[in-house]
Amino acid sequence: MARVLVLTADAAEELDSMYPVFRLREGGHEAVVAAPSTRAVKLVVHDFEPGWDAYTEKPGHQLPVDLAFGQVDPEDYDALVIPGGRAPEYIRLDPDVDRIVRHFFDNGLPVGTICHGPQVPAALGLLRGRTTAAYPPLKFDMEQAGATFVDAPDVVDGAMVSCRGWPDLPEWSRAFMQVLERSSVPV
Template sequence: MAKKILMIVGDYVEDYEVMVPFQALLMVGHIVHAVSPGKKDKDTIATAVHDFLPGEQTYTELKGHRFALNFDFDNVKSSDYDALLVPGGRAPEFLRLNEKVISLTQEFHRDKKPIASVCHGLQILSAAGILKNVNCTGYFACKPEIVQAGGNYIDTPADGAVQDDHIISAVAWPGHPQWLSLFLQKLGTKITL
């Protein structure tokens, strides 16, 4: 049975962290509404491609694709959805300043609906105050925020993921196979070959 998933994104979201999950979740039959504050159905956002080069202390950033939204942010109600997905990149640093983004995140948590967060997406979960005593992971630069929010940062490889009850988190896009598998299990999705 198809589930309805809300994906909150913004300009300079990590390209792989929005494109791959969006397409994968649609491929298995789920409904995904990709939304962004101040934008409407068919508007687009800019994405960024992040990568790591040997010997450099942080990631490099290149301009990615345009990503088309498919629902109006102003019409979003958490009660209409079964799960929440928050990709990373630079978008979460400004999305966490939006009161509706924070309240939606808190509502999904209150109702124990599955929440998946990748990379810097944990900045939104931290700002929403929902990480107290939660085991989670994310991009290592988010560790201070996670710890300050009361979360237990789990240091995992870039392709790893952590699940604690209804919250699933991953370090970055190399973890798509791991976190998407956990997320689909939490949604009750059955894939047969």
Template sequence: MSKVLILAGDFSETLEVFYPYERLREEGYEPVIASLEKKRLQFVVHDFEPGYSTFTEKLGHGWDADIAVADVNPADYVALVVPGGRAPEYLRNNPDVQSIVQHFFNESAPVASTCHGPLILASSGVLQGRQSSAFPEVAPDVTAAGATYVNSEALVDGNLVTSRAWNDNGPWFGKFIAMLREKAPLNG
């Protein structure tokens, strides 16, 4: 079975991890969640409620990471998914995370990222000269990394598919699945 790596951590957005996870399983790929440590992760739910200037954050599901990023051999995976939430704020500073991201871009392998996930792409130095969507408040980070920010529910730029947030999951991941079928079809 072809494996797809999902970079997640404590306070990753629940819907941005589980929607890709289940869609990948449905397609016949094996999703593997990597984090700083192989441990039980705490995901969160972000929602927009009246009276607040930004989203609220509530505890979501817990889930076990399958592997620590230090133990990941990116060559074992056909694609990469980088969800959002608050986890990218600290994952982006990890050299193993950056090296993993750089591998997928060097190989032109499919990469999907949403919401705050492009923070990891920016810190990994892979956005220069590209177009990327992201949560709108992340736009300055995307442009500082040398990319053009595009407010899009499903933006394709070469091997990269980006979106704004969990409410774009259908269009975003639909384009990613199409790319995955083309660039990394299942054997047999």
């Protein structure tokens, strides 16, 4: 069983956050949710509606949190997941998030990013020379961070697995679970 850390916060996309947590637990792994504080985070639901140029956002469920970012010892985890939504825009500025995310990249451990999730490693300079998917309007941001952007549902670059958003979660989940199981983690 792997211990997988999920970094999130308020305004994270509901499916991007809950689907991986449930899928990991279904697969026999431990999913541990970390956020800026230990109170439950307020998730949002993003949808694509006719007549809108961008996605819409509505309040979603709350997701219980196990640890605050400052309490996380990344050595205790085998993999990392960063869901999308608006949360990555501001958690990428947190010094503890920097410390945590660098650990996984520096050690070649599995990292999953969904939708806007790649904004975190991009802001930290960790996508330079890597290949990633992301929410398609982030293509320019990913390229400016030195990454090659691919518009696909399950982009695997070494131990990193990324996707464009919640519609890709079945493909992303299969790819992430395969990377997790192939990693040096005893499963």
